Amino acid sequence: MKLEHRGHALELYASGAIRSDTTLFVADLHLGKETVFQKSGLAIPSGATQATLQRLQKQIHEMEITRLVVLGDLLHAAIGWTESLESMLSETMQSAGGLRWELVAGNHDRRSHQQLRRLGWIVQEPPVIDGKMRWLHEPDAIDTASSTQENRAFNTTLCGHLHPSYIVPVDAKRTAKVPCFWIRPDSIVLPAYGGWVGTHAIQPSRQDRVLLCVEGDLIEWKLH
Amino acid sequence: MESKKQTPFDWQLQAWSAHASAHHGLILASTGMGKTKAAWLGPLGNWFESPLPESLWTQRKRQSPAPPLLALWITPLRALANDTCLALQECIDGLNLPWSLEQRTGDTSSATKLRQRQSPPTAMVITPESLTLLLSYPESLETFKHLRTVVVDEWHELLGSKRGIQTELALARLQRIAPNMLRWGVSATIGNTEHALSSLVGPAPLRPVSVIRSDQRRAMELEILLPKSIDRFPWAGHIGLAMLSNVIEKIDAANSTLVFTNTRNQTELWYQALLRARPDWAGRIAVHHGSLAPELRTWVEQAIVDGKLVAVVCTSSLDLGVDFAPVDQVIQVGSPKGTARLIQRAGRSGHSPGRTSKLAFVPSHAFEIIELQAAREAIENQQIEQRGTLDAPLDCLVQHAVTVALSAPYSKSQFLDEVRSTWAYRNLPDEHLDWVLDFVTTGGCLHAYQDFHRVTLEFGKYSVRDVAIARRHRMAIGTITSDMMIQVQYMSGGKIGFVEESFAAKLKKGDKFLLGGKLLEMEWIREGTVWVRKAKGDPTAVPRWLGGNMPLSSELAEGVRRLIDQIASGQPVSPSLESLSELMQLQKRWSHIPRLDEVLVERCNNRDGDSIMLYAFEGRSVSEGIGALLAYRISQAHRNTLSIAVNDYGVMLYCAEPMNIELANIPQYLDLANLEVDILASLNATELTRRRFRDIARIAGLIHSGTPGKSKSMRHLQASTTMVFDALKQYDAQNLLLWQASDEVLADQLQIQRLKGAIRRMQANRWVYRLVDQWTPFSFPLMVERIRDRIGNESLADRIRKMQNQLEKAAVEPEAISANPTRSKRAAQRKLNPDENTEA
Structure with a gap:
């Protein structure tokens, strides 16, 4: 879905990714999360990490991009870093060819910067300013202070961290939590790209937009 | 002494x-x-x-x-x-x-x-x-x-x-x-x-x-407090506050009284009503239920023991507990749902050998008079309910396998001996035991759990090596699981109790609700606490607590069927049932009262829509099963959009347009073949199983239930049980705990055995079909259940009163009705042989 946001021409995907020109943005993959649980004695089967990487690999193949930017929480925790994760990740990187791999460090990546750099990732601490765009992991209070931003270099922010979802009624008695893009006047919060991560129900305000990611489609939820 | x-x-x-x-x-x-x-x-x-x-x-x-x-x-x-x-x-x-x-x-x-x-x-x-x-x-x-x-x-x-x-x-x-x-x-x-x-x-x-x-039987006095006139059109949930003055009279005459209600909301409402009627009782009556802060509950309990209170309004939270010597009377508001429960509650009064326990029953709707009479007869005949049994639940065994490994290394054969020496696991199959031990050591499904370790197997012995795992397991021992509750606290600091998280999430600033007998105004929700201050006026929100809908026990349901048979046969009935005679007469005149070997089906097709009512008199869970099954199978054949309403007596299927089915086909829709499959398909089984899995995941140690305060360092280990369920479904679908969840849904929640028994009984019975022009005394409560979901509490009460009045009019003017040509035609139809389908 194409979206014109503060002068930026963006393409939004139901997978939770955003493309701007030849850069693809994703957030919150939480790779190795099952391993972290397993190592702590909680019997969660593996599979989600691999599925997430395969999805990413497929998406990269389908479009012409030169760089991938992860808006934080590429990994779930340092103890989730295993040989098998390392090989899965480098396989994904190799199959994608000459891409530039960038990570805007998130709270979960804290103790894994070295390993990622070794694999060829460019790890940067937020905020990262790129042209008229700013990249963060955790959203800040920018929207509440938008009037004071006129003289800033950037005019919008991409971020993750929240794993936004929106509660929609399914029928008279049930509701469902659906992952979504949360589009605010001067920022966009990406849904979590990872396959086995929770979501957080957002409470958008009137001037916001909510794009639901449902079974491969993006649907705008009309806010009243 | x-x-x-x-x-x-x-x-x-x-x-x-x-x-x-x-x-x-x-x-x-x-x-x-x-x-x-x-x-x-x-x-x-x-x-x-x-x-x-x-x-x-x-x-x-x-x-x-x-x-x-x-x-x-x-x-x-x-x-x-x-x-x-x-x-x-x-x-x-x-x-x-x-x-x-x-x-x-x-x-x-x-x-x-x-x-x-x-x-x-x-x-x-x-x-x-x-x-x-x-x-x-x-x-x-x-x-x-x-x-x-x-x-x-x-x-x-x-x-x-x-x-x-x-x-x-x-x-x-x-x-x-x-x-x-x-x-x-x-x-x-x-x-x-x-x-x-x-x-x-x-x-x-x-x-x-x-x-x-003990050869002595506790002397017990059971009394029904009857209203002067009985609502001809009873509806469930009508909390019987009309009986307030009788209840006050009773409390006044006794030393100390426990007033039992069935839900926490009713507890709060009765407490308020008593206080309003008797302001002089302020400080001498109290409220007690499971969602109150422990300090408050302890205080109330001590005050009862000390004889400081004339009455306490409570729920099952006081079914058990310390001896309340001063209590000499119990009042039960609404159906006790089971004989054992009634005896238990009555026994809270006159609590010592040689004293009499006294219970006064306040029916919350007319049919509960039948329930109490059935319970009374069951007590006389010593027919007390059976307790359900549980069949070798694997989640408990998983927990136990880790607990024992913490204390000392054990071998498989030793563990098996010990576990099979319990009644619950006496027939535990070897492959289940193997699975449990595999599950705690390797995850049970090799490729999926490469980094998993919990219990270590070395030289044939199982033990736990990891101190952190040991600590976490000890923190999580037990099988009591509670729903997410959120604390309610005064801005000034005092704790009042708990409300369900989903209720808290809907509260807005300024909303007023009752808890612990106080009217509270919500200020804000912060740090996982609802902060409130005392308020004046009327409540604007009603907390919802789960667990208000206990089904009538099958023993008591059978008693009810017998008594209804007795009424239908015209035999003399006990005095308390006499008071229902007018209501029953009306049911007979407008429809039919089923004998013991009959099943009554009513249909009311009017401008509101088409409703079919089936009365199984088997308790709420069976009604739910029958309703789900009928709706599912009918909609498979006819593509109707049906809604279902149930109570302890029957089920109503409703469709806004006329349903394209013959009443005489209803028994076929209840065919026992494929019952489990259809019922799971009909009830959105995944959702039910997922919910059931919550407890299983906690007991089996699949999730880390962080302790408050400490949880921050553990945050990366937090996953909801829903997520765990999804991960297992997707990547380890053969996991036996998933099977346990769906078994529990069938056995416990849907009570599939009870449902099958009920359907078998009904299949053998004679079916009686009646077309009715207006809601009958049997169907009226079901209709109320149906519309309850759609409208708020206040307007519901108004609307019901209006409908009751209309029906009341119809009841007292039978001539006026039969003067109406279309109605008299229907009336003539009703007199047809009951075995025939009355549909044109």
Whole structure:
């Protein structure tokens, strides 16, 4: 879905990714999360990490991009870093060819910067300013202070961290939590790209937009 | 002391001599009959027979040495521990024994717990959870070495629940450590004594077993408070506040009264109503339910014991608990739903041998008069409900496999022996045991759990190596799982109680709701707490607590069917049922009253839509099953959009347009073939299973339930049970815990056996079909259930009153109706042979 946001021409995907020109943005993959649980004695089967990487690999193949930017929480925790994760990740990187791999460090990546750099990732601490765009992991209070931003270099922010979802009624008695893009006047919060991560129900305000990611489609939820 | 002067009853003597002959035993007696003494004097008497030499006694700081741990008293309620300790101590003092007695529950300080592990007392009052926790420590082998007797109090409360299973496993473990240990249980009378006994002593006890029954029956007075005129059109949920003045009169006449209601909301409403009618009772009446802060509850309980209160409005939270000597009367508002429960509640008054317990029943709608009459007859005939049984739940076994591995390394055969010595797991298949042990060591599905470790298998022995895993497991021991509750606290600091998270999420600033008898105004939600201040005016929001919809027990449902048969046959009925005669006459005139061998189906097709009502009189869960099944199968054939409403008596299918089905085909829709498959498909089984899985995941240790305050460092280990469920479904679909979840949905929630039994009975019966022009006394409550979901509380009451009035008019003017040509045509149709389908 194409979206014109503060002068930026963006393409939004139901997978939770955003493309701007030849850069693809994703957030919150939480790779190795099952391993972290397993190592702590909680019997969660593996599979989600691999599925997430395969999805990413497929998406990269389908479009012409030169760089991938992860808006934080590429990994779930340092103890989730295993040989098998390392090989899965480098396989994904190799199959994608000459891409530039960038990570805007998130709270979960804290103790894994070295390993990622070794694999060829460019790890940067937020905020990262790129042209008229700013990249963060955790959203800040920018929207509440938008009037004071006129003289800033950037005019919008991409971020993750929240794993936004929106509660929609399914029928008279049930509701469902659906992952979504949360589009605010001067920022966009990406849904979590990872396959086995929770979501957080957002409470958008009137001037916001909510794009639901449902079974491969993006649907705008009309806010009243 | 008064009790010391009493001469013992014969059955108490029997219990003591059975214990002296080293029998296991089960004591069946109602509360207040002296069953504590019956169970306790056995182990105490044993000390005189075979005292232990002082060399084996435990040295204690600043106190004289005491014998090592000889007796355990397991209590299901920690609130009971204090009171029990006093009663047990009294016996110890009376016999001048050198025993020390202490309690160990979740409330015990960690310093005390540590000291108890190092130097245990001679006797300990303990909850099942604390016992299992104690068994997880390596020194437990030493602690319980001399153990001679375990008494399980209120065994009926644990039976049929996962806590009961946990207790069985703990008993098996204790028996291994102390092979000569005697097992004694104390239980109220229940329908399946056999099961209570075998799950207490196991399938193959090595000692003789005695069952002791107190021969006295508690004298009990049951009274129904009847309104002057009975609503011709009863509706469930009508809380019977119309009976307020009668209730006040009753309370006034007694010393101290417990007013039981079935839901926490009703508790709050009755409390408010009483206070409004009798402002002079402020400070002398109180409210008590499970969502109140523990401090408040303890205060209320103590105030009852001290005789400071004239009345307490409460829920099942006071079904069990400390002796309330001053209470001389119980008032039950609304159906008790079961005979055992009614007896239990009545027994809270006149709580000592020789005194009479008194219960006054306030029906909340007319049909409950039948329910109470059925319960009354069941009590006279000693027909008490059976307790459900649980079939080898694997989640409890997973937890146990880790608990035992924490205490000492074990081999597979040893574990199997121990587990199969419990009644619950006596037939545990080898492959299930293998799966459980694999699951805790390797995850059970090799490629999926490469980095998993919890229990280590080395040289054929299972043990836990990781200290962090051990610590987390101990924190999570137990099978009590609670829904997400959120604390309610005053801005000034005092804690009031809890509301469900989903309710809290909907609260807006300024919303007013009742909790703990106070009207509270929500200020904000912060740090996982709802902050409130006292408010004036009327509530604007009603907290929802789960668990208000207990089904009528099948025994009581059968009693109700019998009484309805009696009414239908025109036989004379008991006086309390006389008061229903007008209502029943109307049901007969407008429709039909089913005999015992009949099933009544009504259809009301008017401008509101098309409704079909089927009356199974089998309790709410069966109604739900029938409704789901009918709706599913009908919509498969006819593509109707149906909505379903149920109560304890029947089910209503509703469609805004005429349903394209013949009433005579209804029995076919209830075919037993493919029942499980269709019912799971109809009920959105994944959703039900997912919800059921919550408890299983917690018990089996699949999620980390962080403790508040400490949880921050553990945040990366937090996953909702829903996520765990999804991960298993996707990547380990053969996981037996998933199967357990869907089995539990079928067996517990949908009560599939009960449903099948009911359908089989109905298939054999004669079906009677009636077309009706207006809501009948039977169908009116169902119609109310149907529209309840759509409209708010206030407007619902208004609307029902309006409809009641209309129907009332129709009831008193039969001529006016038959003067109406279309109606008289219908009336003529109704007189057709009942076996014929009355549809044109």
